[in-house]
Amino acid sequence: VIATNVLLYYDVFEQSLALANIAAMLKPGGLLLSSDFVYPLPVVPMTIVGDTRVSYQGTATEDVILWYRRN
DSSP states (O other): OEEOSSGGGSOHHHHHHHHHHHHHHSOTTOEEEESSOOOOOTTSOEEEEEEEEEEOTTSSOEEEEEEEEEO
């Protein structure tokens, strides 16, 4: 699942609900790529496994894409 610039519009509670719903749609080992940090909760079976920095040619702008894995 790719969700960039989406979850930042939610508060912590709504982000947790969204993460739980995404986890329910993924098979174990499935990935969520997001440009937004989501506070991990013990009841949501998702873990941050890494990040990738993305630079754009000709600009000083950089994004961080976070990788979440379904446990």
